[in-house]
Amino acid sequence: MSALAALLAPSTGAGRAQEVVQRISEAVHLGLLSDGERLPAEVDLAAQFGVAPMTVREALAELREQGLVETKRGRNGGSFVRHPKSPPIEPQRQRLAAMTVSELRDIVDEHQAVAGRSARLAAERASAVNVRRLFALTEQLRTADGLGDRIRADCRFHIELAVAAQSTRLTRLEASLQAEVSGLLWLPLGPEIDLDAMVEEHHAIATAVVSENGEEARRLTEEHVAGNLRRLTALHLLLTEEGAQL
Incomplete structure (x- = not known):
């Protein structure tokens, strides 16, 4: 699927x-x-x-x-x-502000488990088409023009990892997690996401997959996803401070 x-x-x-x-x-x-x-x-x-x-x-x-x-x-x-240039911002701000740090940690823990396993299996099972897609989506992220395009390129990369793992359940879980997390992660608040660093991380993961190095692909992916918790926590605290000042 x-x-x-x-x-x-x-x-x-x-x-x-x-x-x-x-x-x-x-x-x-x-x-x-x-x-x-x-x-x-x-x-x-x-x-x-x-x-x-x-x-x-x-x-x-x-x-x-x-x-x-x-x-x-x-x-x-x-x-x-019709693709929007940007997803709706205010509903995502409100959702992140209402969450707790514990809830954010639970989401990222689940994402690490799903994405890490997907990456490891992708290194074993990915087809040539899957590999080409991973590198193409990495390039799309690098050249993305606007927030909406960046979110879509980032999401599609992670979903393609699950597709490359040839697992229907992992693909379903990854798509669901991306729908839940991506709008929060890319909120235009606080320090901007280091796009060059993210592109490098995606490229390293794709390289590990094409090299059939499952353990390296898993490790890189889990480290990459771990960075989401740091950003989400920082944005959550920022919104909490803003709310306290009102």
């Missing part, structure tokens, strides 16, 4: 348009749906999510309001994906 298929799996809450909105918006922000890509017809989307066509229609209307989907009429019409 691909990361996109994992996110668009049947809904656990039939009849809930908001869940459909969340799942499609996550796929857009993670770059699993390409800019300009045509979504399946409403009846087909409804079947994918396991909901009624009317539920999908309501979800698409909200996605249009958010600027994530554009609907065109006519023979070549349909609903098309």
Whole structure:
């Protein structure tokens, strides 16, 4: 199962348009749906999510309001994906401020376990296509223009590691974790992320995978993810201090 298929799996809450909105918006922000890509017809989307066509229609209307989907009429019409230049900032600020350091640590612990295992298995199982994708996504991160493109390139790299591990469960978990963490990690607060350092780390992980060095790939990936906790904790404390001053 691909990361996109994992996110668009049947809904656990039939009849809930908001869940459909969340799942499609996550796929857009993670770059699993390409800019300009045509979504399946409403009846087909409804079947994918396991909901009624009317539920999908309501979800698409909200996605249009958010600027994530554009609907065109006519023979070549349909609903098309529109990548935002930046994800919504304020909801992510509020979510991070409401979390505790313990909750952040738990998320990063889980991400280290999933990403580290994915990297190790990728070194054993990755195809030539997977490896090319890892290096291409590293280059996309280096040349990304704007916050939205950077988030998508970063997320896709980690998801591709799980895809390269040839594990449906790890891919599903990684996609879910990226949807949960990426918007927080890239919040434009405090010191900027050292993009050059991140690109170097991605390149080193990809090199370990292509070298079939599973232990090195795991170690590098776990160290890379550990840096997320330091940034998330620093941003959380910053928001806490801002809140105390109000």
